[in-house]
Amino acid sequence: MKTFDYSRADSPEAAVAAFATGARFIAGGTNLLDLMKLQIETPERLVDISRLDLAGIAETADGGLSIGALVPNSDLAADRRIIQGYPVLSRALLAGASGQLRNKATTGGNLLQRTRCSYFYDTAMACNKRAPGSGCSAIGGFNRILAILGTSDQCIATHPSDMAVAMRALDAMIVTLKPDGDRRRIAIGDLYRLPGDTPQIETLLEPGELITHVELPPPPKGAQLYRKVRDRASYAFALVSVAGVVSVENGRIASAALAFGGLGPMPWRDAAVEAALVGEPPSTAAFEAAAAALLTDARGFGSNDFKIPLTRRLLIACLRDLTDGPGAAR
Incomplete structure (x- = not known):
């Protein structure tokens, strides 16, 4: 060091x-x-910044929650308001890392953790994210855990966070403080950048801009689910994960919010997937249409080709649980 x-x-x-x-x-x-x-x-x-007064969780005027950037992942997962109103977030947090790491990792840091691509971690290998212009060893290399959506010729790395996937499904807002004193609120869907030709630039944050809080809207209606497929039962990053919030009213899907981990360079959400579901009765045909919308532009790179059929099967299974299980209709 x-x-x-x-x-x-x-x-x-x-x-x-x-x-x-x-x-x-x-x-x-x-x-x-x-x-x-x-x-x-x-x-x-x-x-x-570990001693700052940013480790609290407070209710907001609209019925949502404001989460300090320094709230440990373990505390956030165990908070009664999260368990009752946002169980998808609690489950996602508990699916990540280990108990020891969750005790130390923070909400803000979790959002900004960097890819676990093995070539990014190996300084002897070419990596455009680590050394811009050097090339991408993952393309044509061992890329089993890497992205099939949102990639570019410069980078196929994935974002590793479980928490951020659930936050994306919940439409979280990121509150920041800039060096000039201005504050801004950034929708989590706008926080991250696709790799394009500059994979080393991962977010919209400016140099010195500090995440201070994450705001959640009021708890959504419907059933919530977080499911993670990984190589072992704990302490492993997602091959594919799904965070879902779906409500059914009068026999039809009234609302759907679906975000995915392990598929792209950011917590992935595609409006076309949700559009294929809303207004439709829960059915295999509707679920197949949603999966087709998600995977239209999916591209495997060899050892991660399996992610395409795996994602299709996982999404369909999750949608069945979300629309058939307890809490689906409210």
């Missing part, structure tokens, strides 16, 4: 003021410290 300067901020305003070129914020550090040890990330300065 290379040497670096360290400072501890006592307020969000002080944190963004202390940020400079070559700096990084650190809270739990569950991803950043690993990257620093491997010299994939080599910040010149760390700004410690």
Whole structure:
């Protein structure tokens, strides 16, 4: 690990003021410290935000929740309001990492963790995300866990977060503080960027912009589900995951929100998938149409070709559970 300067901020305003070129914020550090040890990330300065007053969960005037960026994943998963109103989020959090890591990992950091592509982690291999212009070893390499949607000729990495997939299905808003003092609210669907020709630019955040809160709208109607397919029962990233919120009224699907992990460079959501369901009676035909809409542009790269039929089967199974199980009609 290379040497670096360290400072501890006592307020969000002080944190963004202390940020400079070559700096990084650190809270739990569950991803950043690993990257620093491997010299994939080599910040010149760390700004410690772990002591800021951003570790609370509060109800909002509209009936939603405001979640501080420093709320540990384990606390968020166990919060009574999350379990009762947003069970898809609690289940997604509990599906991620290990108990020890969930105790340390934070809400804001979880959103910003970097890909687990093995070529990104191997500094001897070409990776445009780590070293722009060097090439993508994953294309033509071992890419079993990598993306089939939203890829480019420069990068096929996936976003690793379970939590962010559930947040995407729940239409979360990201609240930030910029170095100039301005605050902004960013829909989670707008936070992430497709790789295109610049896979090293992963979000819309500006240098020094700090996530302070995540806002959830009021609990949605209908059944909620998070299902994750992975190589082992715990401590493994998703091959494919589904976060779903679906309501059925009068024998037809009244609303649907579906987000996917393990498929793309961001928590994936496609309006065409939900459009294929809303207004239709729950049926194999409707579920097949939704899967076809999701996978229209899917492309495998060899060892991840299996993700296409796996995603189709998983989505159909999840939709059956969401529309047949308890809570489907309310």
